[in-house]
Amino acid sequence: MSDSILMISLKNSLIFMLLSFAIMLPFSFLLANSIASLSPSRSAAFYSIVIFMPCIVASVAVGQMWETILNRNYGPITYLMEYFFGTKGPNWLGDMNLSIFTIIFVNTWQWMGLSTLIFSAAIKNVPKELYDASKIDGAGPIQQMIWVTVPMTSKTIMVNMLIMAFGTLRAFDLVFILTAGGPLDSSQMPAHYMYYQTFKYLEFGPGSAIAVLILILAIISYIGIRIIFLIIPAISSTKVKIDQYQHEKFNNGLKSET
Amino acid sequence: MKHKKNLGHHVFLSSYCIIVVIPFVWLILGALKTRQEWMVNPAGLPKYFAIENFWTSWSMVNLPLAMTNSLVISLCGTIGVIIAASLASFGVVQIGSKVSKSVYALMIAGLMIPVNAAIIPLFIMVSDLGLLNTRIGIIIPIIAFNIPFAMLLITAWMQNIPEEIFDSGKVDGAGSLQLFISLAIPLSLPIFGTIAIISFVNMWNEFLLSVVLLSGPETRTVPLAVNVFRGVFLVDKGLISAGVLITIIPVIICYLIFHKSIISGLTEGGIKG
Incomplete structure (x- = not known):
């Protein structure tokens, strides 16, 4: 632990x-x-296909692709920076302070599509009546988004946060390919460090200790996020409206059944 | 007014799509450049299309072998996942007792466990069984790691099948296995398709398991081959890009054909999980 x-x-x-x-x-x-607001159209389908595309590609290939793009000596980004601004720009993968942020950027670029699709499916399920009701109450599109869409999709926000938290603990491929934890272990992540200890130095003891730590962190983050989302919706005032709506829907369902 | 609002959405979405697409475009352009051109002009269009890059990287890393390995592993794994997960979820749905529900909860908790937390005992187990560096040694663990998600989807699907269908089967004198084979399987074929595609892509892209369990060149999978490019081609970015492009293309084609079931399966799993 004192490592x-x-x-x-x-x-x-x-x-x-x-x-x-x-x-x-x-x-x-x-x-x-x-x-979701463009939803039943060809363009919406096209956008979602493009946005989801990086998630389907192996993260090893994504890492290799970005390594080529961000490369200090041959990369197009460095070349363009030199061409337009006269400086080579920061050393994206070789700078001790920057390398972890580059990894985060690539990870975000790759996994944005998954959370976007999960969100858009949830937003499409929000009943249209709520928007009409809020329009009558005089809410603009931004207010509608904050007071109707966000509370109605709070469970999906939680799911996305869980996916991101586990993604953090799983982050191995990108670290392995982009920086291998370097320079000087400045971009080391738990999953990659565990691999390093176990299969590079053949230190199975410390490696297993880190693995157990990862498991504990996974459980802690799961419980933590669950607790946060037990507290937040209670504060939101729109919950009353939602409850009312669901109650009505339930009653209507009963009526139509009999 | 409405048109104006939609225009904003279009601008926002298409600008993000450009951010997504640019790296792929650069990859394609880069794969068509020779080493000399990479030195002089890394960002622009290639002057001379170096198609031979593809051929060189295809043969130098032995990509055909890697592709066959990946194909065998992913196909066997997918079939295994579907058989195991569908039997398990049929049991959970049909029995419906407290024990089967807790078994289900245990399986779903498997979604939460990162692969890397289990990799060390798995490595020791596989090497004790003498299965290190064999295809079967990775197929079994890869099935195990893909079962929870498949079970989540199949159980949700089977719970929606009306009970009366199974009851009528029972009246006709069918046993559990017969119910499963002649009723449950034909009724859940659509969800099997979705799961087959998602697990196939997952297994095709699996890196950590293959880097730990497979070490020799004869069992190398596609992600391992991508990792090897850098060691073999050193600074020849054209060859690296060409190799990466070759490994990406089958997945992208598969995605463009099956995008509907991939997307619906993943979003459904996300919402229910």
Whole structure:
């Protein structure tokens, strides 16, 4: 436990998780909102196919692709930076302070599609009557999004957060391909560090300890996110409206059955 | 007014789509450049189409062998997942007792466990069985890791099959196995298709298991081959890009054909999980 590299990897995974929440949740929600509002059309289907495409490609291939693009000596990004701004720009994968953020960026680029699709399916399931009701109450599109769509999809937000949290603990392929934990172990993540200890140094003891730690972290993050989402919806005032709606729907269902 | 609102959505979505597509475009352009051109002009269009890049990377890393390995592993794994998960979820739905429900909950909890938390005991087990570096040694664990998600979807599907169908089968004197084969399987074929595609793609892309359990060149899978490119081609980015492109193309084609069932399966699993 007193291992300093393990501490770095834990810190990195915390940054990874929080940044994934901060970037992916709002962004994919907005994308999903746009897709859902264009929904029954060819263009919406086309957009969702394109946005989901990176998730289907192996993350090893994605990592190799981005490694080529961000490469210090041959990459097109460096070339363009030099051409337009006269500087080579930052060393995306070789800078000790930057490499973890590059990995987070590539990970976000790859997995944005999954959360977008899950969100858009949930937004499509929000009953249209709620939007009409809020329109009568004088809500604009942004207010509608905040006070109708977000509370109605809170369970999906939780699912997405869980997927991102487990994705953080699983992050291995991209770290392995892009930086191999380097430079100087500055972009080490728990999953990759465990692999490193076990199968590079053949230290099975410490490796298993990290594996157990990953499992404990998975359980902690699961329980933590569950608790957060038990507290939040209770505060939201629209819950009353939703309950009323569901009650009505239930009654109507009973009537139509008899 | 409505048209104007939609325009905003279109602009937002298409600008994000461009961000998604640009790296792929660069990959295709890069695969068509020779090593010299990569030095001078990494960002622009290639002047001379170096199609031979594809042939070189195809033969130098022995990609045909890697593709066969991946195909065998993913096909066997997919069939195994469908057989095991459908039998298990049929049992859960039909028995419906407390024990079977807790078995189901246990299986679903498997969704939560990262592969890397279980990899060390798995490695020791597989090497004790003498299955290290064989295809069967990775097919069995890969089936195990794909069962929870498949079970989640199949159980949800089978719960929607009306009970009366099975009751009428029972009246006609069918045993459990007969009910399963002649009623449950034909009725759940659509969900089997979805699961087959999703698990196939998952297994085709699996990296951690193959990097740990397969070490020799004769059992190398496609993701391992992608990892090997860098060691073999060193700085020749054209060859690396061509190799990566070759490994991506089958998956993308498969995705474009089956995108509907992949997307619906994953979103359904996400919402229910």
